[in-house]
Amino acid sequence: MAKQIWKPGNMIYPLPAVLVSAADKSGWDNILTVAWTGTVCTNPPMVYISVRPERYSYQMIRESGEFVINLTTEKLAWATDFCGVKSGKDVDKWEKCRLTRGKPARISAPVIEECPVNIECSVRQVMELGSHHMFLADVQAVQVDEGLMDEKGRFCLEKAKPIVYSHGDYFGIGSWKGKFGYSVKRS
Ligand SMILES: Cc1cc2nc3c(=O)[nH]c(=O)nc-3n(C[C@H](O)[C@H](O)[C@H](O)COP(=O)(O)O)c2cc1C
Numbered sequence: 001m002a003k004q005i006w007k008p009g010n011m012i013y014p015l016p017a018v019l020v021s022a023a024d025k026s027g028w029d030n031i032l033t034v035a036w037t038g039t040v041c042t043n044p045p046m047v048y049i050s051v052r053p054e055r056y057s058y059q060m061i062r063e064s065g066e067f068v069i070n071l072t073t074e075k076l077a078w079a080t081d082f083c084g085v086k087s088g089k090d091v092d093k094w095e096k097c098r099l100t101r102g103k104p105a106r107i108s109a110p111v112i113e114e115c116p117v118n119i120e121c122s123v124r125q126v127m128e129l130g131s132h133h134m135f136l137a138d139v140q141a142v143q144v145d146e147g148l149m150d151e152k153g154r155f156c157l158e159k160a161k162p163i164v165y166s167h168g169d170y171f172g173i174g175s176w177k178g179k180f181g182y183s184v185k186r187s
Contacts, residue, residue, distance in 0.1 A: 010036075014164035014171065017080050019070040019099075020049055022060040023109045029101070031093045031112065032057040033084030035165045036132060037069060045139035047121060050132035056089040061135060065123040066107045070115035074161040077170050079114075106140040116160035118143040 018037055023029035036050035047069060051058050061067045072080045079097035086093060094101065101110035104120050111118035121137035148156050163170050 011167075014166035017072055017084070017163065017165035017170065018049075019072055019076070019080060019083055019112055019115060020051075020057065020061075020067050021070060021101075021110055021112055022057050022064065022067040024060045024063050027108075028060070029094075029110055030057050030060060030088035031083045031097075031099065032088070033080050034069075040136065046124070046137065047119065047139060048134050048136050050129070050134045052132055056087045058133070061123065062126065064109065066109045067121050067123075067135065067137070068104065068107070068109050068111050069119040069121060070112040071117040071119075071157075071160075072163050073116060074163055074172055076114060077163055080163065080170065102143075104141070105143060111143055116145040116148055116157065116162075 015035055016037065017033055017035045019031050020034045020037075021029060021031050032051070032055055034049045034051065038048060040046045040048055049067065049069065051061065079093075079099060082097055083093050086096070093099070100113035102113040102118065104111055104118075107120045107122060109120070111120065119139055120141040120143070121135075122140050123135045123137050125136040127134040127136065144155055145160065148159050150156050158173065158176070162173050164173060165171075
């Protein structure tokens with residue numbers, strides 16, 4: 001396999017493009033799209049998002065110490081892009097994208113009703129890394145769409161048709177290829 005050598009850059013793709021909802025202490029809220037996100041610890045459950053300080057949402061998260069990671073779907077692809085190219089200082093993204101504020105279980109920031117999974121987070125640490133500041137956070141509650149449970153009680157996220165972001169483009173997740181551990185399972 002012939003390889004090109006590129007300068008250092010961000011090339012971990014695909015990854016999720018999530019909708020992050022946040023509110024300031026007065027309850028003024030907003031949504032932004034974030035791709036620099038991930039899980040960092042299973043127990044305690046911890047996640048991160050990295051946000052540029054110039055984003056309108058940044059101050060809300062910094063001030064309140066809370067945010068919600070809302071997973072996105074094919075139906076929400078347009079909203080995911082829109083919330084990532086328009087700023088809440090110019091436009092009401094809830095209204096433009098026809099998104100609904102839902103009740104959080106443990107924090108104050110609203111969840112997005114239309115998203116199948118809402119991960120309510122509280123900031124533990126802010127790391128001012130450079131272009132982006134990383135919010136390292138504890139998961140306080142997770143809300144999942146009941147309609148995605150099958151008769152055996154399995155949560156079928158694939159039924160929601162999640163999307164991924166890969167080097168500038170959005171894609172669906174494609175077809176099933178195997179189950180965790182299938183490579184070592186005796187048939
Ligand atoms: C697919 C995608 C991923 C993005 N990921 C990030 C990110 O990880 N961190 C960030 O600060 N901005 C990211 N952005 C840009 C912000 O979402 C964008 O600047 C947005 O308009 C900020 O909204 P706000 O000013 O209302 O907070 C992303 C945009 C898109 C379209």
